[in-house]
Amino acid sequence: MVDHSQLTEAEYLAQYNVQDFDAPLCTVDVVPFRFHNHRLQVLTCLRHQHPAKEQWALPGGFIDISQDDNLDTTAQRKLAAKIGTEAPYLEQVQTVGNQQRDPRGWSITVVYYALFPGSAANQVLLPDTRWLTLQGNTVGQLLAFDHNQLISVALERLQNKVQYTSLPVYLLPECFTLADISDVFLAILGKTPPMRSIRNRFLNEDLLEDTGEKRYGSNRPATLYRLKKTAVAQFYNRLYHTTQ
Amino acid sequence: MVDHSQLTEAEYLAQYNVQDFDAPLCTVDVVPFRFHNHRLQVLTCLRHQHPAKEQWALPGGFIDISQDDNLDTTAQRKLAAKIGTEAPYLEQVQTVGNQQRDPRGWSITVVYYALFPGSAANQVLLPDTRWLTLQGNTVGQLLAFDHNQLISVALERLQNKVQYTSLPVYLLPECFTLADISDVFLAILGKTPPMRSIRNRFLNEDLLEDTGEKRYGSNRPATLYRLKKTAVAQFYNRLYHTTQ
DNA sequence: TAAATAGTGTCTATGAGACAATATCCG
DNA sequence: CGGATATTGTCTCATAGACACTATTTA
16 A cells, blocks of 8 residues: 555545555435325335345445435435335434444445425336335334344334424325324324314424315314425424323 | 346355445544533534644544444444443434535435533543534534534534433533533523423433532632433423523 | 522423314215 | 214413522632
8 A cells, every 4th residue: 555644635546546455335214204194104115136135135235436426315315216206204313333233244324314295105116116004113014224224213203203393294195184283193103292282383383374165074073174285394492201 | 147037045145345336434523512511612623634634623534333332323433433431321313414525426425413511621632632612503614525514414413302301410510500501502502491490390300419519709609510320311292482 | 798500499481281062065 | 963084172281581689609
C-alpha cells in the first residue's frame, strides 16, 4: 500500500480506491405498512436472486451511488419499484449492522418504514409481491435475512410514535371516520384510546376537515373527514395512558 | 460477471466478491457530549491522515469487520480510543448518506451520540483531542466533512429527548443538586423548566437518592443526590411547555 | 439581620380518561 | 319503536407551571 503521509489531499484522493479496504455490505430496507381489513400488513417481495433466493423479503437493496442523491432517495426508489405510488409518510428508523445478518458477510442495512393508505388495497400489485398480515411483533412467516426482526424494529417505532403524533391518518384512505382512527390504534397497539381522547386530539383546527359526507350503517351515520390540504404530521405533548 | 441464475446458494456465495460492486464508504461517527462550566461541549480530534488532514473531526471511522460485533460495538470502540471511560449513555441517532459529504465519494455514516458526566472534565485527554463548546446548533469552528451538521442532528435529538426522559442526569457527576439539572436544561435548550417541575419529575422513587451530603455556598445548602444503582433511563409521558 | 439560594404549599391550566346522556340512522 | 353506533357533556385525575411562602446557610 502507498505511504500517503507525504501526499497532498489531491494526490491522496487520486490514489484512493474504496475497494482497498474490507467494507461491510450496505443496503437500505423499507417496511411498508398498510391498514387493511382491520389489520396491519407489510409488503414483501419474493427474491429471485441469491442469497435467500425464493424467500420473501422486504423491499430494499443496494444504494445506487450513480443515481441516488441520499439514503431517502434510495428508500423511495426501492418503494417505487414495488408500489407505484409514493408513500405519504416515510421515516428512517434505525441502522442494523453485524456479521450474521447476511451470508455474504458483515453487512449493514438502513431501515425505513412507510405508511400507505388502506386504499392502496385497490392497487394492482406486481407479481411475487404480497401484503402479509402482522402477527404479534412481525409477520407470520419466516422472511429472508433478519427481515422479521427489522419489521419488529419498525413496528416498535410506529407503536411509540402513534402515541404522540397524527400518524394514524396516513394509514387511512382519503375519507375516513373517527372510528377508523380508533381501528388503526387497535391494529397497531392492540388497544385503543377512548374515543373521547381521539376526538379531542384529532378534531383540531389544523388537521382534519369535515367532508360533509356520512358513512351509513344500521345506526347513526358517522361523519367522514379528510386530511386538510395544508396538514402536516402533528406532534402532541402527552402520551395516552390507556395504551401503555 | 458470472451468470448465477443456476447456482446453488453455496456456489453463489463462493464466487461472490463484495468488491465487485460500487459501494458507498461506510463509517460510524459519535458525538460525545459533556456538560462543563455550564456549557455543553463536544469532543473532537485532530485528523492526521487524508482526507481532511489537520482538520478537527468527531471520533469515528470505519467499521472493523474483523473485530466489531455490531454497530454499537464500533461506536464504543471509537469512543474508547479517544476517551478511556465507557459512555454512561450511548444512542444511535440517524444515518446520513450522500455523494457530497466525503471527497472520496458516496459515503454513509451512522451517527451516535454519547453523554459523559461533567467529571470527565478531570480526565487526561489524548493529545490532539479537545472539548469544543457548543455555540448555537453546533460548535464554533468548522470541522471536517459534514461533522458540524452531524452535531446539529445529534443535538436536536438530545433537545427533544431531555423533554421527556431522565437523560440530563447522565451529563452530571456522581453527586449533583437539582439546580445542576436545571443548568443542564439551560445548556441544552437555552431555557429551563421551572424548578417545581424538575423536582416533581426527578425526585421519584426509582431515580435518585439523597446522599446525605450538602453543597454549601453563601446560602441555604443544596441537597446532593446520586443516581440509584438500579436506576435506568426513565421516560415520562408529557413534555414541558415552557421549553418549547 | 440581610442576601441568596433551596425547598414547600397551593392553586391554575391542560388534556387524558371514565362514564352517562343524547343523537341519528336502519330495519 | 328498538338496536346500534356516533357524538356530546361533564366530572375526575395527573402533572406542568405560576407564584407566594418558608428554610437554611454565609457574611
